[in-house]
Amino acid sequence: MWVSEPDFLEEFCQQVAKAIEAQFSSTLIPVFNLTGTVIHTNLGRSSLPAEAVDSMVTAATHATNLEYDLLSGKRGDRDSHLERAICEMTGAEAATVVNNNAAAVLLVLNTLALNKEVIISRGELVEIGGAFRIPDVMESAYCTLREIGTTNRTHLKDYAAAINSDTGLLMKVHTSNYEIRGFTNSVSESDLSELSKEKGIPFVSDLGSGSLVDLRQFNLPYEPTVKDTIDMGADLVTFSGDKLLGGPQAGIIVGKRELIEKVKNNPLKRALRVDKITLAALLAVINIYKDPDRLESRLPMLADLARPVAGIEEVAAKVIAAVSERLAGRALVTVQACKSQIGSGALPLDLMESRGLCITPLAEKGKTDDALQRLSLAFRALPKPVIGRISDGRLLFDLRCLRDVDGFLGQLDSLAG
Numbered sequence: 001m002w003v004s005e006p007d008f009l010e011e012f013c014q015q016v017a018k019a020i021e022a023q024f025s026s027t028l029i030p031v032f033n034l035t036g037t038v039i040h041t042n043l044g045r046s047s048l049p050a051e052a053v054d055s056m057v058t059a060a061t062h063a064t065n066l067e068y069d070l071l072s073g074k075r076g077d078r079d080s081h082l083e084r085a086i087c088e089m090t091g092a093e094a095a096t097v098v099n100n101n102a103a104a105v106l107l108v109l110n111t112l113a114l115n116k117e118v119i120i121s122r123g124e125l126v127e128i129g130g131a132f133r134i135p136d137v138m139e140s141a142y143c144t145l146r147e148i149g150t151t152n153r154t155h156l157k158d159y160a161a162a163i164n165s166d167t168g169l170l171m172k173v174h175t176s177n178y179e180i181r182g183f184t185n186s187v188s189e190s191d192l193s194e195l196s197k198e199k200g201i202p203f204v205s206d207l208g209s210g211s212l213v214d215l216r217q218f219n220l221p222y223e224p225t226v227k228d229t230i231d232m233g234a235d236l237v238t239f240s241g242d243k244l245l246g247g248p249q250a251g252i253i254v255g256k257r258e259l260i261e262k263v264k265n266n267p268l269k270r271a272l273r274v275d276k277i278t279l280a281a282l283l284a285v286i287n288i289y290k291d292p293d294r295l296e297s298r299l300p301m302l303a304d305l306a307r308p309v310a311g312i313e314e315v316a317a318k319v320i321a322a323v324s325e326r327l328a329g330r331a332l333v334t335v336q337a338c339k340s341q342i343g344s345g346a347l348p349l350d351l352m353e354s355r356g357l358c359i360t361p362l363a364e365k366g367k368t369d370d371a372l373q374r375l376s377l378a379f380r381a382l383p384k385p386v387i388g389r390i391s392d393g394r395l396l397f398d399l400r401c402l403r404d405v406d407g408f409l410g411q412l413d414s415l416a417g
Ligand SMILES: *Cc1c(COP(=O)(O)O)cnc(C)c1O
Pocket: 100, 101, 102, 103, 105, 126, 128, 132, 173, 174, 175, 176, 177, 206, 207, 208, 209, 240, 241, 242, 250, 251, 344, 345
C-alpha cells in the first residue's frame, strides 16, 4: 500500500517513541493473576501486606541496625531481629533465615552431612518445579543420598537398618506437590525423632510450605504447622517465607540451638543470607502473626485463599457485562463455577470452590485453538497483563485473586481487536 509522506513520518515517530520508552521501562511489571493458582511461583508467589511494604521502604532508604547491637555498640547478628518471634511461634530454640527454602535445605545438608549419608524414604524423593530435586540437591551439598524403603511403603526398621558409621542425617521431606495413595506407609516425625535420639543422629524435616497457623480455622485444608513438627521432635525444620507464610521469598530454619549455631557458622551461610529489605518484610509479616484474629484481613495471601465464594461472585457480577460487551462477536462470556488451588505445590489435591469468567471464542470449527491463543495473547498484551488459564477449549479467568476491579475494567478498551 502507498503511504503518504506525513503518514509515514507520524508512524515513524511513534515507533521511535515506543522504542525509546521501552529502553527505559522495566521488564518486571505487575500482572493480574487470574490463573486460579493463588501462590503462583511463576507470578512471584505471595503479595505482601502494606505493613511489609512500608518496612521495606524504610529499610531500603535508611541506614539500619541490621548487624549492629545498639546496646553494646558492637557488631550484631541479623538473625537476632527475627529469632525471638519465630521461636515463640514455633516452640523452637533458635532460628536463622536464608534466601529461600531451597537454600535452607542445601545449607542444612551441607552443614550436618558433608561427605556423609543422608537417609530418606523413596516415597519422598521430591521434585519441586524449577529443578529443585532432592537427589540433585544432595549432590550439590556434597552428601550421599541413602534411599530406603519403597515408593509406597517405608517402615521405621528401614531407617534403623540403614544407619551406619557414615550416616550424617535422617531426613523427611514433605511431599508437598503429590500424594501417594492406596497401600502406603510412611514413618511419623515422632518415631523418627525417637530413633534419631537413640542413635545420636540429627533428624531434619523439610516442610516446604510450612504454615505458622492451623489453616483449618480459615476453612482451608490441614497442612502441618512448623510448631507441630517441632513438637513431634524434629531437630531442625526448614520452610519457605513466601508460600503459606505469605511473606517475602526466604527460607527459614528453626530448631535446636546447637545445630542452628553450626548452620550459621557454615561459610555458605554468608552466600545464602537475606538482605535487609527481605528481612524487614519478613519481620513485618511475622508481626502480623502475633495478632491471629486479624490475620485474614491483613495478609493478602490468606485473604485470597480464604475468600468466600459470595465475594468472588460479587466481582463476577461487576465485570461480566463489560467483558461480554468488549468481546461481542468474538467470544461468548459466561460466569462459571470453577476450582482454585493453593499453589506452589501445597495441597495439590485440595481445591477451593470459586467463580470465573469463561470465554469461549466464536470461531469456525478447526480454528478454535488459534482463536483461543489470540484471545489469551490479547489479554496478556494489556498494560497490566491479565493471565488466565486455557482448558477445554475455553479461556478461564478465575476471579478469586481479582481485587482491583476498576483497574481491570479500565484497560479493557486497549484490548486488541
Ligand atoms: C517449595 C519447596 C522447596 C523449595 O522452596 P523454595 O522456597 O521454592 O526455595 C523445598 N522443599 C519442599 C518440600 C518444597 O515444597
